[in-house]
Amino acid sequence: MKIVRHNLAIRFVHWVTALSIFVLIFTGFGQMPMYKRYNVDQIPGLGWSSDFMVTLNIHYVAAAILIFISLYYITYLIGTRRWDILPRRGDIKESIQIFASMVGLAEEPKNRKYLAEQRVAFLITAVSVAMLIVTGLIKVYKNLPGVDVSASLVFWIAQIHNLFTVILLLSIIVHLLAFLIKDNRPLVSSMFTGQIDRAYVERRHELWLAELAGPAIATEEKALIVEETEILEKVENKEESATGESNETIGDCEAIEENKVIERNEITADLNTV
Amino acid sequence: MAITRRTFLKRAALSGVTAAVVLSGTEKAAAQMSPHQEYATIIDLTKCDGCSHLDTPACVSACRSKNQPRFPQPEKPIGDYWPQPFHEDWSDKQQIIDRLTPYNWTYVQHLEVEHQGRKVRVHIPRRCMHCDNPPCSGLCPFGVIDNTPEGAVVIDTDMCFGGAKCRDVCPWGIPQRQAGVGLYKKVAPKFAGGGVMYKCDMCIDLIQEGKEPACVAACPNQAITLGTKEEMRAYAHRWADENQGHIYGDLENGGTATFYLSQIPFENIDQAIKEQENDGKPGRPSMEVGINNPLDEPGNMAKAFAIAPVAGVLAAGLSVYKIMQGEEQHEDSEA
Structure with a gap:
């Protein structure tokens, strides 16, 4: 049985962000004279990489896309009030516990939808992106015809933009390294399909599962998530019964209703054990 | 008709323009100069004779002796720009005056230009144009080229890493690199950076003291003139109107603080530079008319x-x- 972990909006945000940041980092590094020196422009298909104006224009396009998706995401968070990704009190301490558990020094704490270290990592990444956007916009502004800003502003904005590029790059590397840990791998496919095995959630995201069913979160949100899960099940059920005859639709629906009841009972049971 | 300084002064006075003041010597110029004024130079090619009687044109000599203390002193041996098998070292060629180098921030192009069926000798002092929206400054990855309020574009040689991007994005390829000096030596000299970039800084220190740049003061023919940007632009246009002449630097690269005046179209001059000067290496700038600012396209995209x-x-x-x-x-x- 599958549970919805990332809806389409979130997957859209994740992959557009990933793509735009990849392009921004590649073209951003291209703003330093390194692709010619290191023969990157000799690689077939990358001849353009040492042309500063080409990489700058691409950098601008990708930056506009990153701004678009950042505002999309912020609006999404505010609109849906799904704050699971934001850090909570005690997350630093819990993150240390998670890292200790990786080397067998501690037990992994019970997790919500995201692990404490994921929430902390998100904050670092989000702050980096925000700083890069702000400093980047100042860089764009100062290069417009007729705009003059002070030398020290130009200097410090460039340094801050470069510094947060390094921080963001490190946070992306850590993000990717997380998938060296076998237990994290089911999460990779969830960012493509949106779904994750219920068994995985039961084992690793106990608190999230409880939230899905319990009163700990707003009822409308719970209803949404349960509904998403139900829709998935409906699709699964349909696939399973695809060999059957089409006039059994009513029967199918009844079966779905039944499943839903069982599902709810299960969730309640889970909650009780918690 | 070639304009003399006297007739210019007369006209300027008649038209009530105070531009005359800055043309009448350092003392008065100083009185007129306030620190936040934007400046420009006029280079009148009808007056420049390339100092044919001298081994080194006066403006070039003046520039070199004024800036001598700031010339790079690389430690040797100088490593290559790994993995490339070269580095840019001009320290053994400091005497070169027929191109821009880290040791020669202005030079005079001596050309034979076709004009109205005749070959005309033209001498053109070349150096940084000091653009209004300088691509070198805008695109420096480390933000160490300052577009000063005075209009001078100045490289911070202490912070320059020597990647030479400024030279690549400059429409005239003005800044020149010397390896073996600068900040990169302290970081990872084999792998990143390449030295320090050098170019004309409009003698910003002198301007801030209320004095004229070295080349302006040194020119025996008053071919190079400093004044406020507006006055210089107004003068250039008036001169061009009255003499059916041509201006270079007013529109080029989105506007600069250098106005070249010529009776000969700059298209012909550019042609001559490309035929007689260009050796495929940086340091011998062309004069492409109406050349675009590389920052324009991204600027439009900024919308x-x-x-x-x-x-x-x-x-x-x-x-x-x-x-x-x-x-x-x-x-x-x-x-």
Whole structure:
């Protein structure tokens, strides 16, 4: 049985962000004279990489896309009030516990939808992106015809933009390294399909599962998530019964209703054990 | 008709323009100069004779002796720009005066230019144009080229890493690199950076003291003139109108603080530079008429930055509305 972990909006945000940041980092590094020196422009298909104006224009396009998706995401968070990704009190301490558990020094704490270290990592990444956007916009502004800003502003904005590029790059590397840990791998496919095995959630995201069913979160949100899960099940059920005859639709629906009841009972049971 | 300084002064006085003051010597110029004034130079090619009687043109000598203390003193041996098998070292060629080098921030092009069926000798002092929106400054990855309020574009040689990007993005390829000096030596000299970039800084220190740049003061023919930007531009246009002459530097690269005046069209001059001067290496700038500023295209694109956030909010608003309406079943066909 599958549970919805990332809806389409979130997957859209994740992959557009990933793509735009990849392009921004590649073209951003291209703003330093390194692709010619290191023969990157000799690689077939990358001849353009040492042309500063080409990489700058691409950098601008990708930056506009990153701004678009950042505002999309912020609006999404505010609109849906799904704050699971934001850090909570005690997350630093819990993150240390998670890292200790990786080397067998501690037990992994019970997790919500995201692990404490994921929430902390998100904050670092989000702050980096925000700083890069702000400093980047100042860089764009100062290069417009007729705009003059002070030398020290130009200097410090460039340094801050470069510094947060390094921080963001490190946070992306850590993000990717997380998938060296076998237990994290089911999460990779969830960012493509949106779904994750219920068994995985039961084992690793106990608190999230409880939230899905319990009163700990707003009822409308719970209803949404349960509904998403139900829709998935409906699709699964349909696939399973695809060999059957089409006039059994009513029967199918009844079966779905039944499943839903069982599902709810299960969730309640889970909650009780918690 | 070639304009003399006297007739210019007379005209300027008649038209009530105070431009005359800055042309009448250092003392008065100093009185007129306030620290936040924007300056420009006029280089009148009808007056420049290339100092044919001298081994080194006066402006070049003056520039070299004034800036001598700031010339690079590389430690040797100098390593290559790994993995490339070269580095740019001019320290053994400091005497070169027929191109821009880290040791020669201005030079005079001596050309034979076709004009009205005749070959005319033309001498052109060349150096940084000090652009209004300098691509070198705008695109320096470390933000260490300052477009000063005075209009001078100045490289911070202490912070320059010597990647030479400024030279690549400059329409005239003005800044020149010396390896073996500068900040990169202290970081990872084999792998990153390449030295320090050097070019004319309009003698910003002298201007701030209320004095004229070295080349301006040294020119025996008053071919190079410093004044406020507006006065210089006004003079250039008036001169061009009265003499059916041509201006270079007013529109080029989106505007500069250098106005070349010539009776001969700059198209012909550019042609001559490309035929007689260009050796395929940096340091011998052409004079392409109406050359575009590489920052223009990204500047136009910057408008997208106003649209992007609005589009983001609107699109998300729609998504959120649909999600809150419980319409996720249609979600997969959206976005």
